[in-house]
Amino acid sequence: MDKxxxxxxxxxxxxxxxxxxxxxxxxxxxxxxxxxxxxxxSDQGSKRDIPKWTAKAxxxxxxxxxxxxxxxxxxRKVK
Amino acid sequence: MAKRVLFxxxxxxxxxxxxxxxxxxxxxxxxxxxxxVVLSDTPRHFYQPGLLYVALDLALPDGFERPQNRxxxxxxxxxxxxxxxxxxxxxxxxxxxxxxxEYDYLVIxxxxxxxxxxxxxxxxxxHSFYTLPEALKLRKAIQSFDSxxxxxxxxxxHKCPVAPLEFMFMLDDALRKSGKRNQVELMYTYPIARLxxxxxxxxxxxxxxxxxxxxxxxxxxxxxxxxxxxxxxxxEGEEVPYDLLVAIPPHTGAKIVKDSGLGDNEGWLPTDRSSxxxxxxxxxxxxxxxxxxxxxxxxxxxxxxxxxVAANLAHELRGEPASVPYDGKVFCFIEAGLEEAxxxxxxxxxxxxxxxxxxxxxxxxxxxxxxxxxxxxxxx
Ligand SMILES: Cc1cc2nc3c(=O)[nH]c(=O)nc-3n(C[C@H](O)[C@H](O)[C@H](O)COP(=O)(O)OP(=O)(O)OC[C@H]3O[C@@H](n4cnc5c(N)ncnc54)[C@H](O)[C@@H]3O)c2cc1C
Numbered sequence: 001m002d003k004x005x006x007x008x009x010x011x012x013x014x015x016x017x018x019x020x021x022x023x024x025x026x027x028x029x030x031x032x033x034x035x036x037x038x039x040x041x042s043d044q045g046s047k048r049d050i051p052k053w054t055a056k057a058x059x060x061x062x063x064x065x066x067x068x069x070x071x072x073x074x075x076r077k078v079k
Numbered sequence: 080m081a082k083r084v085l086f087x088x089x090x091x092x093x094x095x096x097x098x099x100x101x102x103x104x105x106x107x108x109x110x111x112x113x114x115x116v117v118l119s120d121t122p123r124h125f126y127q128p129g130l131l132y133v134a135l136d137l138a139l140p141d142g143f144e145r146p147q148n149r150x151x152x153x154x155x156x157x158x159x160x161x162x163x164x165x166x167x168x169x170x171x172x173x174x175x176x177x178x179x180x181e182y183d184y185l186v187i188x189x190x191x192x193x194x195x196x197x198x199x200x201x202x203x204x205x206h207s208f209y210t211l212p213e214a215l216k217l218r219k220a221i222q223s224f225d226s227x228x229x230x231x232x233x234x235x236x237h238k239c240p241v242a243p244l245e246f247m248f249m250l251d252d253a254l255r256k257s258g259k260r261n262q263v264e265l266m267y268t269y270p271i272a273r274l275x276x277x278x279x280x281x282x283x284x285x286x287x288x289x290x291x292x293x294x295x296x297x298x299x300x301x302x303x304x305x306x307x308x309x310x311x312x313x314x315e316g317e318e319v320p321y322d323l324l325v326a327i328p329p330h331t332g333a334k335i336v337k338d339s340g341l342g343d344n345e346g347w348l349p350t351d352r353s354s355x356x357x358x359x360x361x362x363x364x365x366x367x368x369x370x371x372x373x374x375x376x377x378x379x380x381x382x383x384x385x386x387x388v389a390a391n392l393a394h395e396l397r398g399e400p401a402s403v404p405y406d407g408k409v410f411c412f413i414e415a416g417l418e419e420a421x422x423x424x425x426x427x428x429x430x431x432x433x434x435x436x437x438x439x440x441x442x443x444x445x446x447x448x449x450x451x452x453x454x455x456x457x458x459x
Contacts, residue, residue: 018374019373022270
């Protein structure tokens with residue numbers, strides 16, 4: 001995961017509404033195919049829900065980095 | 080020479096902040112040291128939460144609209160002339176009429192725009208209630224809808240994140256009252272893994288849906304609509320039929336933000352989550368729906384932010400540091416039907432705390448619909 005170049009990072013820490021997952025969908029919609037998006041999230045549900053959504057929407061889940069008090073979740077837009 | 084604070088946009092964000100600032104610095108205004116100017120692209124002010132009641136035929140639009148110039152306090156100058164370009168390096172804004180207005184501080188409160196073209200087939204196939212013409216069209220469609228599936232779809236991002244749930248609960252109550260509920264299937268969909276971004280609201284909605292027989296689908300992001308076959312196609316590969324389609328349009332930032340090169344791809348202003356200054360711009364603040372902050376696009380957000388922006392402007396105009404931080408506070412009323420409502424509040428550091436739905440809260444929400452006009456003038 002260290003080697004992927006991030007196109008856009010979204011700081012959704014402390015966001016309860018719309019929340020990190022909705023912020024990711026927002027940015028994915030306007031991103032270009034191939035873009036790599038990182039979401040910073042302090043919501044425990046994000047690392048469970050984001051990979052579920054990328055699988056359902058046929059997008060690429062790259063990984064989760066657990067940092068102090070938050071996670072950095074990385075996804076690539078593939079279609 | 081007088082210092083000038085210029086506002087672009089006279090929605091709740093712009094107008095409330097200008098009014099609050101004028102009330103904080105009356106002496107500076109009286110002595111001619113300070114000018115507060117608001118540029119608006121419309122002479123009328125529409126209270127947007129009223130659209131929900133208009134679409135459901137619970138109120139007429141007339142009561143939700145007032146002339147802008149009756150909503151400002153003395154010391155605020157309102158100019159109806161749309162801004163077309165912000166030139167940050169010249170500290171000036173150019174208007175449609177050609178007028179050029181220079182500023183010492185600028186506040187961008189241009190809101191968000193429902194984009195009816197973002198999802199192909201939307202204009203032909205879907206009804207929404209995020210603009211007055213759309214709400215009136217939906218009202219008509221609901222009046223003649225007697226049977227079949229009403230499908231609610233939700234675009235991302237959108238303002239007022241509770242409106243779609245409120246719509247479902249209020250419509251469910253109205254259909255029961257008119258005796259039509261048995262012939263109508265209500266289906267609600269949501270983009271993420273639960274029924275609402277706020278977990279306690281989602282848990283409450285799940286229980287209500289089971290009791291009221293409303294179908295809830297998650298991970299549902301509409302990609303296109305076929306208005307002839309009456310089908311919605313999703314990013315997740317689903318294909319869902321409808322008889323009446325109610326949709327929350329995806330939103331973008333204002334055109335001027337994009338045209339002035341200040342926003343991101345979608346026209347949202349990169350904003351510091353605490354100071355509410357546009358990142359990299361020491362003399363420009365942003366608030367309300369126009370920012371890229373990951374918080375609810377709601378009038379209450381604009382309300383709390385306006386106190387912060389007005390206080391920081393007052394400090395800066397007096398040569399002091401802008402020391403008041405925004406803590407991410409949001410407060411929302413949520414209609415739970417035609418007779419009950421609940422409310423919820425949260426900020427960057429405190430998760431949402433819901434209350435139990437009650438008749439009292441419903442009446443308070445209705446009262447707030449009237450009190451809004453006072454809050455705009457900075458009175459509450
Ligand atoms: C159906 C519905 C229900 C809602 N319910 C609620 C609710 O219950 N509670 C709640 O808190 N919020 C609710 N909201 C959301 C709330 O109305 C918005 O979040 C709020 O209006 C945002 O305020 P704002 O000042 O940032 O933007 P806006 O109110 O959109 O105002 C921006 C203004 O700037 C003007 N403008 C744009 N570009 C220019 C320009 N170039 N020059 C001059 N002027 C310009 C626009 O015309 C507009 O008048 C609801 C919204 C809708 C649609």
